[in-house]
Amino acid sequence: MNMLEIKDLTKDFGGLRAVDSLDLSIGTGEILGLIGPNGAGKSTVFNCVAGLFPPSSGEITFDGRRINGVKPWNLCKAGLARTFQIVKPFATKSVLFNVMVGAFAVTDNTDEARERAIEVLDFLHLKKRMDMRAGNLTIADRKRLEIARALATGPKLLLLDEVMAGLRPTEVDEVIAIIRELKGRGMTIFVIEHIMRAIMALSDRLVVIQFGRKICEGEPEAVACDENVIKAYLGEDYAAS
Amino acid sequence: MTPSRFKKILLILAVVLAFGLPLVLRSPTYLHILIMLFLFAYMTTTWNLVGGFAGVLPLGHSVFVGIGAYTSTMLWLQWGISPWIGMIVGGLIAAAVGTLIGLPTLKMRGAYFALATMAFVEGIRVMVENIDKLGPFVLNGPRGLNIPPLPEGSLAAFQFASKEPYYYIILIMLLLVVGLTWRISRSKMGYLLMAGGEEPDAAQALGVNVTRYKVMAMALSSFLTALAGTFIAQLTLFIYPKSVLTLDLSFELAFIALIGGRGSIAGPILGALLLRPVSEFSRIYLSATLPGLHLIILGAILILVMLYQPRGLQEPITRFFDRLAARFGNGNGGTEEKA
Numbered sequence: 001m002n003m004l005e006i007k008d009l010t011k012d013f014g015g016l017r018a019v020d021s022l023d024l025s026i027g028t029g030e031i032l033g034l035i036g037p038n039g040a041g042k043s044t045v046f047n048c049v050a051g052l053f054p055p056s057s058g059e060i061t062f063d064g065r066r067i068n069g070v071k072p073w074n075l076c077k078a079g080l081a082r083t084f085q086i087v088k089p090f091a092t093k094s095v096l097f098n099v100m101v102g103a104f105a106v107t108d109n110t111d112e113a114r115e116r117a118i119e120v121l122d123f124l125h126l127k128k129r130m131d132m133r134a135g136n137l138t139i140a141d142r143k144r145l146e147i148a149r150a151l152a153t154g155p156k157l158l159l160l161d162e163v164m165a166g167l168r169p170t171e172v173d174e175v176i177a178i179i180r181e182l183k184g185r186g187m188t189i190f191v192i193e194h195i196m197r198a199i200m201a202l203s204d205r206l207v208v209i210q211f212g213r214k215i216c217e218g219e220p221e222a223v224a225c226d227e228n229v230i231k232a233y234l235g236e237d238y239a240a241s
Numbered sequence: 242m243t244p245s246r247f248k249k250i251l252l253i254l255a256v257v258l259a260f261g262l263p264l265v266l267r268s269p270t271y272l273h274i275l276i277m278l279f280l281f282a283y284m285t286t287t288w289n290l291v292g293g294f295a296g297v298l299p300l301g302h303s304v305f306v307g308i309g310a311y312t313s314t315m316l317w318l319q320w321g322i323s324p325w326i327g328m329i330v331g332g333l334i335a336a337a338v339g340t341l342i343g344l345p346t347l348k349m350r351g352a353y354f355a356l357a358t359m360a361f362v363e364g365i366r367v368m369v370e371n372i373d374k375l376g377p378f379v380l381n382g383p384r385g386l387n388i389p390p391l392p393e394g395s396l397a398a399f400q401f402a403s404k405e406p407y408y409y410i411i412l413i414m415l416l417l418v419v420g421l422t423w424r425i426s427r428s429k430m431g432y433l434l435m436a437g438g439e440e441p442d443a444a445q446a447l448g449v450n451v452t453r454y455k456v457m458a459m460a461l462s463s464f465l466t467a468l469a470g471t472f473i474a475q476l477t478l479f480i481y482p483k484s485v486l487t488l489d490l491s492f493e494l495a496f497i498a499l500i501g502g503r504g505s506i507a508g509p510i511l512g513a514l515l516l517r518p519v520s521e522f523s524r525i526y527l528s529a530t531l532p533g534l535h536l537i538i539l540g541a542i543l544i545l546v547m548l549y550q551p552r553g554l555q556e557p558i559t560r561f562f563d564r565l566a567a568r569f570g571n572g573n574g575g576t577e578e579k580a
Contacts, residue, residue: 050446076448088443090436092552101436104429105448113429153448 296438
């Protein structure tokens with residue numbers, strides 16, 4: 001069964017069609033990459049799936065259940081977690097506090113939440129920073145904190161919105177290793193990423209969108225050679241004709 | 242002795258001192274000032290449940306003080322129901338009103354909640370000032386309600402001949418509400434409230450129904466604030482719209498919390514401790530020539546605090562005590578500071 005099914009999804013903002021009749025599905029345990037030029041509508045797709053915006057039309061099914069218009073907090077409890085492209089830490093609170101908020105999605109007990117949060121922080125190599133104020137973290141650590149909080153909610157499907165943007169190459173490798181480890185644990189992952197090296201290495205399948213429409217879908221190698229994709233990224237002149 | 246042990250001892254000493262003070266301090270005037278100090282510490286602590294933890298700025302909390310004061314007083318005058326019971330009834334009505342105000346306004350971001358609460362308290366004040374009788378209840382409009390004093394006092398009637406019982410009642414109320422706030426700040430509710438107050442979008446993505454938690458905090462805060470209203474009515478035995486339903490009172494609570502440090506447990510208490518004397522003395526010495534001066538002074542202090550200590554005065558004071566605790570706790574001077 002597919003973990004996530006998007007059928008004919010359209011999202012309008014006033015006169016602007018950000019996502020245009022998009023079809024997409026992610027199998028259980030799969031890593032799907034979503035790429036496209038700036039402004040292609042990638043984050044809007046995420047926001048629709050995560051319940052932040054209601055879709056204008058179309059249908060989204062998560063884990064066999066229609067989730068159009070379901071609120072973000074209920075989706076999170078159902079096992080769908082996301083990170084934000086522009087990180088949103090609880091900046092005046094400690095790193096541990098940040099992750100504990102996520103852990104409270106699965107437990108009511110403060111001690112349990114703390115244990116769970118520390119486990120997740122350890123997995124993301126953030127344990128040594130757990131007493132620091134989240135606002136004082138470097139950008140790399142903030143991105144990792146976003147992942148940590150999302151993981152603490154115990155998701156089945158994880159949406160990662162550009163968690164590697166702004167990281168150094170070694171840091172990117174670290175995050176790639178973390179995401180692979182998560183896949184190994186059976187988690188389904190939906191990634192938006194601009195760093196091609198990372199998305200090519202990670203994804204089982206890629207979907208490319210431009211102006212809200214899907215222009216290509218397939219294995220990473222095939223997509224990289226696709227004429228439409230090259231046009232979208234580099235312009236008409238670069239397409240081999 | 243560990244630093245945390247030292248802090249615990251200090252805290253117990255402060256509580257013992259607070260309980261013992263009336264044995265030494267016999268002057269009713271000074272006792273009254275202390276009662277007002279604890280009363281404001283209490284009201285600011287309950288304000289802090291919403292204004293601090295939930296990250297919004299309620300500027301109309303006097304409406305709950307008014308609801309508490311009027312409910313228990315009317316029940317006593319009309320039907321002879323003990324103010325202790327009236328206190329709880331007033332609290333429940335306040336919680337209902339707080340929920341009703343909160344449901345539509347706590348969804349809004351920015352200043353709208355603050356504006357809505359301000360408008361609400363002004364609306365209620367004007368209404369009460371213009372109503373002489375509401376059904377069977379006498380409100381007396383702007384003239385307010387007098388509770389006939391019982392000279393020898395009575396526990397059931399919440400009236401006492403001396404100041405000491407009032408002192409102990411408000412002290413116990415304050416300790417209970419501080420304890421409750423402490424418990425909440427360490428519970429799931431506290432974490433989720435603070436998270437929702439700081440970054441609502443992130444909190445929602447992490448499974449927090451932010452509005453629901455804010456409304457819950459609002460209901461609890463309204464209930465507890467109304468209890469103080471009954472206390473004020475029984476202490477002064479005379480309430481009128483301009484005494485318990487004004488923006489002055491609402492603003493003063495917000496000022497104390499912001500200056501003391503909103504969102505912390507010590508902040509409201511420190512704020513009341515430092516600022517109530519300012520209000521009291523400006524009222525005693527200057528009310529004839531410059532009424533309302535205390536709000537101007539508080540405003541000026543607030544500007545300075547926001548510029549130099551945006552997290553409130555509790556931060557430097559807590560740091561000072563931590564250092565003191567480290568020094569005395571280990572008994573070997575400044576080594577702990579560097580660690």
